[in-house]
Amino acid sequence: MRLAFISDIHGNAVALDAVLKDIETRNVDKVFVLGDICYRGPEPKRALQLVQSLNCEVIKGNADEWVVRGVKAGEVPDQAFDMMTQEREWIYAQLDSEDIEYLQQLPTNINFSHNGMNIHAFHATPSSLFDIVLPSETDATIEEKLLVEGTDISIYAHIHKPYIRYIKGKCVMNIGSVGLPFDGTRKSSYAIVDVEESSFQTSIVRVDYDVERVIQQYQEVNYPNAQLMAKVLENASL
Template sequence: MKIAAISDIHGNLYALMKVLEDIDQKKVDLIVCLGDLVGYGPHPNEVIALIRRRELPCIKGNYDASVVDGGFTYIRDTPINSFALPWALSEIRVSNKYFLSGLPTTLKYNFEGVKVEFVHGSPNSINEYLFEDGPNTKEIMKDFSSDVLVCAHTHIPSLKNFDEKIFVNVGSVGKPKIGRPNATYCILDINGPNDIKVEFEELEYEYKKIVKDCTMLNFPGNIVKSYETGQE
């Protein structure tokens, strides 16, 4: 069973289209989206439309939840978000907010006898950051009841084994924090409990298009620069 896991698209249609094109060439069995379809980028409605059109299983990210909630409940109150959240609230169609509100916060599957759980932040919280060497990650994996935890939210891809359990962070399609303006996602190839392969994909895309769109919409310079540098 080959599964592609994508996340943190953040309104970046160009990156999403490139990633889906790459995934389609790899002929995976399933694509799972770990949320944050919106926020920061200028194409939230188009991203949601593409995810819905492809009928991809999808969970709710913390930015999705904040757009539904209408406040800073699940995101940090930063200078960037003080622009990005109100802009998203005014831009996203009511039908798309309703779609985001109905998304689950976790998805669980059994692939070839391997229990896999998909979350956005952590199994405990939609906006908890899990880094591979973080003490909270170690504690969560110690009590984790499935075999593989697949998360996102940090925008940094990572992989680590915790005894017989596997921790995977898929990175970010639309707003990477890897120091390069490239989209990242993950492919899990599961053929049984003793045959689990995890590969990260990093793709160049035409990021100058989103830079141009943001500039034309008078987005703050720090948002524009983040697409150019791959840094927050």
């Protein structure tokens, strides 16, 4: 069985179009979405509609939570709080009450089993939408924060920096970001997991999308933080 995991779209529907087109070529059996659908991009409504059209399992990310209830002090750097609040208000205004309700009711964990292989997927950690676990963390830290007993493959998003590691016989992977990669590669990122009877294979897929078009969209829609977001897209980094 071939599974695709996508996340951190952040309202970048152009990038999501490219990723979904790539997925169509790979004979994928199931798609999973690990959150952060709308916030910080120029097309929040279309990004959400594309996700909903997949009719797949979707979980909530921290940015989805922000869209629903706003950004709270202490959740972002003090110097960014006012601007990120303005961005959230702009995103919220592009959505209707049904969209907000959809984001609000999303679960926070996915558990999937096939051929005895147990997969656990979540946005940031199994118990938090906000905790940050970077690729540079020690094995002990990753084991403590990300691994749950009985799970063979743990899959998360949130940090926008894809990687794959093996710790005590367990696979841990971060799938990166569709809409806002932070690893210096100006390509969307998502993950493929192949599960067979006696084996499995994990891979990170990078997909080209029209970065310049998205930068132009920020200007066209008068996004409140267009200049910074353009720089993030240009550099694929914060």
